[in-house]
Amino acid sequence: MRILGATDDEVDKRQRSLSLNMSPRNPGTTLDLEWISKVRVNTQAVLKRAQFIQRQKIPKKQWQAAWLLKAVTLIDLTTLAGDDTSSNVHRLCLKAVQPVRYDLLKKIDMHDKVFPNHAGKIVSTSREKQSVTTAAVCVYPSRVTDAVRSLKAANSSLPVASVATGFPAGQTPLETRLQEVRIAVSDGATEIDIVINRMLAITGQWEAMYNEIRQFREACGPAHMKTILAVGELGSFTNVYRASMVAMMAGSDFIKTSTGKEAVNATYPVAIVMVRAIRDYFMSTGHKVGFKPAGGIRTAEESLVWLTLIKEELGDDWLCPGLFRLGASSLLADIERQIYHQVTGQYAAYHDLPMA
Ligand SMILES: O=C[C@H](O)COP(=O)(O)O
Secondary structure (H helix, E strand, C coil), X not given: CCCXXXXXXXXXHHHHHHCCCCECCCCCCCCXXXXXXXXXXXXXXXXXXXXXXXXXXXXXXHHHHHHHHHHHCCEEEECCCCCXXXXXXXXXHHHHHCCCCHHHHHHCCCCXXXXXXXXXXXXXXXXXXXXCCCXXXXXXXXXXXXXXXXXXXXXXXXXXXXXXXXXXXXXXXXXXXXXXXXXXXXXXXXXXXXXXXXXXXXXXXXXXXXXXHHHHHHHHCCCEEEEECCHHHCCCHHHHHHHHHHXXXXXXXXXXXCCCCCCCCCCHHHHHHHHHHHHHHHHHXXXXXXXXXXXXXXXXXXXXXXXXXXXXXXXXHHCCCCCECEEECXXXXXXXHHHHHHHHCCCCCHHHCCCC
16 A cells, blocks of 8 residues: 555655645545545455554553553543533543542653643643643543533633544434534534444445535634544445545544444454545645544553554554544553553552543
8 A cells, every 4th residue: 555656766756745734623625536546445454554563662661651641642532422411521531631540650650741732732630730641532422511621610721522423333314413403613622523434435426425524624614524434334345445545635624433332343354444544535635634443442551552563653643632542431541551551569459540
């Protein structure tokens, strides 16, 4: 997988010039159907690469604590349940603002370190001067106002992400899906996680898919758009690559693996295909698109494999909230337990750590 029709010299030259002139958002491009139709993904090569990534050594001791904290700052802390209420969204927001116990951070001298958020700004609460936060909270459109209110009360500028466009199936009329995006933005969401129309991707209607995503991008206005491909329902790696590329050409700021509601969610092989598409798109256009694996990511160890995958495939530039997120509803609890273990040498009981 690489730029079609470009020589190695051209690619090198382009990469050098692009690193000096980056655009913060992806404006998209015209739809290049020739590129899409010529793509073929080598399944064996993808599987081999995914195995290699999984076999990489995981950092130990204080390095592990540092990597785990980094993972925390990249989480879109999510609740997407039918029984979500303003009170569990409030609890989620408080956990996002203070994801790791203050005394644990203090013991590893990380209580006053600052981390840039997706916009390169420093996020902190005035009360505790706590600077380790998650990257964002992610909720259903009806809960956006609750999240905005809770974060404001906590004096936090953390972004609120809203899923939209008939999440998770995307099987509602286009006008309804567009209206859902507009409402979430006007309620205060600054990030919108749209789902693609899988029917269009499965049947190869790339132009129609491109046009829909373009309209979602317009409806998002200034809000950053993450496009969920629901990879477990796309049938093949080649289709995943094609859908990734079409989504980026249509102006997605991020491409995201899954809703968390499909039978197969974020897997390493599918991530390899998506990040190679991101790299090819960057080399061809100069626009950096972010990547968000989501769905079924539960353990601290998995989070370290995800960081390794990004570091190996896209480089350190991508390891920031502006270009990488972990979408997860229950990952943070395990990471905090591991940090507790690193700091105290003991395993935390459930009552030792506040819940999300
Ligand atoms: O977008 C995020 C996903 O819905 C989260 O999935 P999860 O509940 O399996 O962590």
